[in-house]
Amino acid sequence: MRALLALLVVGSVAFALLVGRAEPTPDLSRGVDGIAAWLNELTDECTAVRRGDDFTDFAGPVRSQVYAPFIAEWGTCAKAPYGRLGLLVLRPGLDQAWRTALGNGEVRGDPDLAFGDGFALTGSIGMEYLGLRRLECTPTACSLVEIKHH
Numbered sequence: 001m002r003a004l005l006a007l008l009v010v011g012s013v014a015f016a017l018l019v020g021r022a023e024p025t026p027d028l029s030r031g032v033d034g035i036a037a038w039l040n041e042l043t044d045e046c047t048a049v050r051r052g053d054d055f056t057d058f059a060g061p062v063r064s065q066v067y068a069p070f071i072a073e074w075g076t077c078a079k080a081p082y083g084r085l086g087l088l089v090l091r092p093g094l095d096q097a098w099r100t101a102l103g104n105g106e107v108r109g110d111p112d113l114a115f116g117d118g119f120a121l122t123g124s125i126g127m128e129y130l131g132l133r134r135l136e137c138t139p140t141a142c143s144l145v146e147i148k149h150h
Contacts (some may be wrong), residue, residue, distance in 0.1 A: 129149075
């Protein structure tokens with residue numbers, strides 16, 4: 001009976017680790033450093049976070065205008081194939097701002113971010129392996145959808 005109980009406990013812990021590993025779970029209390037540490041743990045890249053760059057130069061004037069009010073903190077790191085991968089800690093409301101900008105004709109399509117819970121990355125290649133989602137929007141609604149492998 002003890003052996004069976006031990007196997008159940010070990011199996012449950014292993015399952016919990018696998019499930020936890022499949023979901024994006026950076027420590028956002030550490031801001032972009034938490035995102036970078038999570039990426040480094042998963043990919044062995046993104047070891048040094050760079051801060052202080054001009055967000056408009058990085059994202060462009062239109063996207064900067066829509067994204068910036070909803071970014072609590074941002075930085076970049078190097079992660080192949082990106083020279084500068086944007087790491088964004090988000091405040092609520094980006095989806096509504098994007099819908100408004102879409103309805104006003106200021107933007108087209110969907111945000112070019114890969115979303116986790118409370119954060120986003122600016123890349124698109126390989127984000128499906130990190131469990132991130134993309135935001136699909138119309139002027140009336142947005143929904144997070146799984147990124148499919150091509």
